Amino acid sequence: MTTLVIVESPGKVKKVSAALGDGFKVMASVGHVRDLPANDMGVEPPLFALRYQPTERGKEILAKLRQAASQASRVILATDPDREGEAIAWHLADALKLKNPERVTFTAITDEQVNKAIAAPRQIDMPRVHAQEARRALDRIVGYRVSPALSERAGQRLSAGRVQSPAVRLIVDLERKIAAFKVTEHYGAELTLANGDGTMWKAAWDTRPFLRDGESYLMDDKLALQAAAVRAVTVAAFEDGQKGRAPAAPFTTSTLQQAAGRRLGFTEKLTMDLAQKLYEAGLITYHRTDAPNMDAAGMEDIAAYARGAGLRLADKPRKWKAKEGAQEGHEAIRPTHAADLDAGDGAEQQALYRLIWQRAVASQLADAVYAVRTATLTGQADGTVFTFMATGRTLTDPGWLAIYAEDTEDEDKTGDGDNPAANPVPALTVGECRTVAQGRVLTKKTKPPSRIKRTDLGPELEKLGIGRPSTYAAIIENILTRNYVSVDSKGFLRPMALGEAIRDALVGRFAFAELDYTRELEEQLDQIAEGKANYATVVAGAWGALDDELGALATAAITPAHPCPECGRALVRRKGEFGHFWACSGYREHGCKVSLPDAKGKPGERKAPPPPTGFKCPDPKCGKELARRQGVSKPAKRGMKGRPYDFYSCTGFPRCDKRFQTGADGKPVFPAAGAG
Template sequence: MKALYLNVCPNCGRGEEDQRLLKGLPCPVCFPYEVEPCSLPEKLQKLRKHCHFREKVKEFERFFEERFGSKPWNLQVYWAKRLILGRSFSILAPTGIGKTTFGAVAALFLGGRTYIMLPTSILVVQVERLLKRLGARNVVAYHADLSSREKKEAKERIAKGDFKILVATSMFLSKNFSLLEGKTFDFIFVDDVDSLLKKAKNVDKVLMLLGFTREEIDEALKAVEKPGQPVKVKRKRRGLLVVSSATAKPKTRRVKLFRYLLGFEVGMPIGGIRNVEDVAVFPAEENVVEAAVSLVKRFGGGALVFIPSDMGREKIGEVVEALRKAGVEAESYEKLDEKLIEKFTKGEIQALVGISSAKNPLARGLDLPQTIRYAVFAGVPKNRILLDFSSMTIPQCFAVMIAVKAFLEPNQANRYLWELKRYLTVDPEKNEKARLLLEEVRRFLSEALMKPEVLKRIEESPNLWLDRTPEGFALLIADAAGYLQASGRTSRLFAGGISRGASFLVVDNVKAFNDLKRRLSWFLDEAEFKPVEKVDLNRLFEEIDRDRRKIGELRAGRVTEEEKSLVKPIMVVVESPNKARTIAGFFGRPARRKVGNLTVYEVNAENLVINIVATGGHIFDLTVGRGFHGVEVNEYVVPIFETIKKCVKCGEQFTGEPTCPRCKSEEFLDKLSVVEALRELAKEVEEVVLATDPDTEGEKIAYDVASMLKAFNDRIVRAEFHEVTRRAFTEALKATRSLDIHLVEGQTVRRVADRWVGFELSQHLWKIFGSRRLSAGRVQTPVLGWVIERTEEAKKKQGLLTVQADGFKVKLTIPDAEKAKELYETLEKVRVEGGEEWVETVNPPPPLSTDALIREASRIFGFDANLTMQLAQDLFESGVITYHRTDSIRVSTAGMSVAHRYMAENGMEELYKPRKWSEAGAHECIRPTRPVDVEQLRLMLYTGALRGRLTGKHLRLYDLIFKRFMASQAQEAEVKKRRFKVKAGDFEEVKEFTVEVLKEGFYRFIPVKVETLPEGEFEVSSKDLKLIPSKPYFTQGSLVEQMKERGIGRPSTYAVTVSRLLEHRYLVERKKFLFPTSLGIKVYSYLSQRFGSLVSEEFTRKLEEVMDRVERGEIDYNEHLLRLHQELKELLEANV
């Protein structure tokens, strides 16, 4: 392939061919020969800065190696790159990487005035010694172990500014800011941001030490209070700030000042990933405490023991005492302090006992990856809520309603849940709306739940435990968040990946256990408890202890060169900002920052630090005004691409124009800024992963990005995943590939053909009809012809006679409209004769492809094609369905597993019958990614297990996709059918009905209508006649169905084709049916008469087939485009 990209030469900004760009070379005007650009400094322009950056990175690596005698970690080089580029940032890194060491080395390397801020005096002493060992001079360290005289001397030096590097705690900043006020630092390294953020004003103090004024900070605070308000900051050199990530959510909103003034946010990399073996223990004769003690006695130290909230805090003492009696040194979380943690770390205490709640300090704040080996739950984590409707709080009402939603009126329950969610943190005593809502919900729950039949259904439920107590009824609700938080303490991120952990759940209540499993499935892709007898416990603890030894070696600095390269910083490029957010959310709360106009999400994932960024769709399109409609045609066909501009005023996208072609505005956003930001990011990382959509358009975007970045990073790979789930994403990162040039060529052929045909035909329309708003295309023109033809056919009418007689109603379709009118006038009786009856096996329908989804959403909900595809896009990016632009109905083994799990977990395993539906291929059908039906999806939205703005329309479409997929994986149905002959006057029609369902099968998901007719002669009680088209008008859904059947268009263009015909007013939509306008008829008539072969269905179908063959690499892309160009020239010349 040959292509020219305008204005993108990395050195001078001229145009450059893709082949040179992919070699990392500037354009031939800058560098006539293929040489390493940095080797010819006299030729450097824009690349001079990049070459200097590369040299500074090498200088840092040498600097580090000279002082430590070994190479730095990959991540330490990554952080150094960001400092060299002048960026402040939050460090996201697993334990054992050497963050503190980096801070000390960076202070020496940068050479300016530095403040290294540490959480404890012990660390201050250690860092001071390290700095002096590395040759640092003029260091002042202030800590608690200094004598009074030494403290006085240190403060005097700090006040005078007689230091190069200050090493002190964040407490020192709080208490002695007057000594530092007025001084500015070139670099501040905060080793524990949690300590810094304990006092909100510390944020302001740090910013002032970096050179920001009080006025600038106050201005930024206004933007924190009212997001969207611009922040005015004087452009001058500031100091750099590097902070470690938070382990707890910052309580002060002032932390957002870092975002507004320094371009980054503090991340919180917790809760997203775990490597825990979840083990279920069903005690035979022991009680739960005895069973828990037995486990700790067997497996030894490094244990966290949790009791459920419903047992009460007093139970903790009983568990501690039972452990001690068994010879296990144990202590309660209530006595937790630094000394106790130290004893636990040394093994002097073997077990700590707490409550299995996300708020408990053992579950929330204990981060000891080298020490904690396993957790034991003495009972299922659960909360007990007394159903006292006069005193229940908003959070309690919300929790109860989530638990019992299946027993409530659905519309009312859904409305209350959405409203309660808004007021979860609001005090109803201080908010009138919250108080009224609470009263209303209490009444609703009281009336609904206290009915005897409802109480009986709750008691019979496999997931809910209803306690009858003297105070009244109490509901036990499993605490999934508490379980995840507490068990997650056993598995932490470190330089070797995610440490292995174990969680033993001693089951005290089977219903609560079932509820826990159900709720965990909302948060985890695969939530599975293995019975203890089926787990190889010796092997499990070998893996656990192996990882603890590795962590210990890392912390002691005993690291091989190979281990230093284990954790790799990468950049992942996707198209959609929503998809970027969803992926980032898989791994905790990401650190966010701005590079140019792009938002970057940074997360930890096993042995990767991932920067996720979105292009916002296509970056380039064909230019205008050069070559043949943006394509040079000589011996080779060379498309000329230019960055897309978007008008700020009207939203028009264009290329090749200095102003917006629609409204003439000079205000527009140029995607050249996206290219520049991506290039800046590519400098930081070791590898760029192009994870755009898994189709030809996604491949072309990936090719464009690769061409732009090769000069800045030569390690670029492609990753492909068909569902936005953590499992699919991580698997894709492990199975990267090179770009598929045939897919890129296929997409380019499609774009060039669309441009050539569309522009030529459109220019003729402009001349004839005098309007530049008109356009024509190779796909939309034949489709317009179908609608015109169908409208003509629909003029022939037939009669639809609806007859009501003796309690039944029947519809008769009479082909002759006149005969229908006559029959309507004279009909007084109908006769029904029963006919043949038989048993039939009915196979389920296949799962949905794009065309079927658009058709069914149109038929069932009346959704237009554009709406359906936008809703499906949102569902895909939220991670709940697979890729929605597909013509495949294939079901993967992962898809079959989703169906099997859902049916097994919901008492329908006998229905399961897996089917592939199609042989293996690159694409798959549209299906759910989890075994979660629409009601469970609602609960995930209410509880925050699924984040996203999904509306009722999204949920209706998801329900359609889910039920259709489950049906495709279910047993056949067996029904009894019967024919009836209905006689009305001299007209008769045979009707066929399903009269009985013998075997439900897939009808469990897509119910069938069961109906019959009585036999005999009946008086007509009422009748109605409608004259309807003999052939139905097209709907958007049925028109897309025609496009699929006739081989015109592709999943990515179905909706676009229909919407363009409506936008240009060639079609209008009335009552969901499509009709041609007079303009549409005139345009089609002109085009079909003048350019019949060019706008024919046959031409377009053959072109689609050729494009498919190019994608498969069966024919040469250049030869085909040359042939197409020649054909177009001849056709156009013949029609001049």
């Protein structure tokens, strides 16, 4: 008998099989084998049980796995080491009716890690499964309860998402801050001095002593002109020193997506797809993580490589503080073997691997060292004393920069964050006098907040506690493809009209649109995973809140995509017996009876009233004019022909829905007197 090992991705099968050898059969679930229904919520209160069904692909895979499990003496579930993977393991155990399933996870697909995991199996972690189910349930509840109501109010398909809506709000609110920003013009001054070799250096006026209480900027242009007129300065202080600059932490999921977008031009989805393949090939550790630190074995592997390559290590292994709310379930992303400088199948995988390698190795190397020279200068103009500051910085030891040199635009700016231009300040002596070559007034303007770049949205959401690393690529993809947000030519995110409409409809009415609420809910999911909170309690709380909040949607001032020509409410596309048409959404509540034909998915022109026929509705309660309806219905399917129709209907519709066939003489055929 053999041991059946079920992994998640087919890409792992060959590597894991080779690591385990004889006596093991490795098969793949190919991700999820069961899911919630495609056409309804699948969440049933009051207990909020989830109604699962096999996916189309899952039916076939489960059949194969069931047969293999029946022939195995032992079944090990080795799906991915995250909550999603834990949930897939439980689905497999449940669907296959496994009696004693064992659970293992591989932090890296190497011979050592695979065999180490197989030697220490555990049970399925049900609190983590429940946390994944709670996320799924909450997403379904928001999507299925709020999105239809929102769409009805807007007269077009709009989607509310528990995490995507706060992301859209973030971008809309920032754009509005930028639009409302008022520029403040303020002033400074700069002196230029000459060295003996003809090089020039600069000193900036320190305006702080001249600011009034509560002021942040100097508004006096005449005073700035006076400071720029200084032509002789005395050295008040001078210091020669060194300053180190530490490297950034190894990549987490969000920072990897950010750096790959900036440096390699990869989308978040492409980055994750490539990282998945590198992980499956045993080249990197697991790539869905929010932990900034590597484990001890990883740091030692890098240290061994660095010593052999003659690279100077930091005095002690480096560690970083995780962001607030980080789960830190897995170590930071690193190469499994630092000695492998290049790896991957194809140019894109190789480029991403190299980026991961550089960042991880650099993180353990010595600081980059700069020689820093600072001088304080004083001078007078028209009896007023002014102070000027000069700073020069020169790289004397590249340290980690020798490995990861282009780090100035990465998300974790380190050291003092400065990147000053070369300013060759000479060696000076306190009390020494210097002549100023020239001075100039600096006219400055305050700048509005900067828009968020696509590459920076994941780290920004992570900082705010919105979503989790595995969700960022999907969030960004959703809000872009649904035209809630666009990306401009420089990579900055800008809200679109639909995104603004959704933001305004949700904010102030739904708790899930509030950034703090979203972060707190993520914390509740973490508590479920840790066994400190109950699935049903968390989901029931969100359900109950929506009951109250959906009532408030009626007051939302949503601009309809297609307003009713009579009452201004949204026109909604409906499907009737003879094809699609547009009707006013205010019909039921407000009695607005406007309807328009469909013109390629948009409201068409209102049809002219039917010509008089001279026939009256025989219903004694009605008596209105009958209209003759003739034409050909829209075909039910492409390639089919529509069917001709010819009948009389009452113009009192919808209150009177009487219809009569057309006789051979072209007149309506009324029922015989007394007929039912």
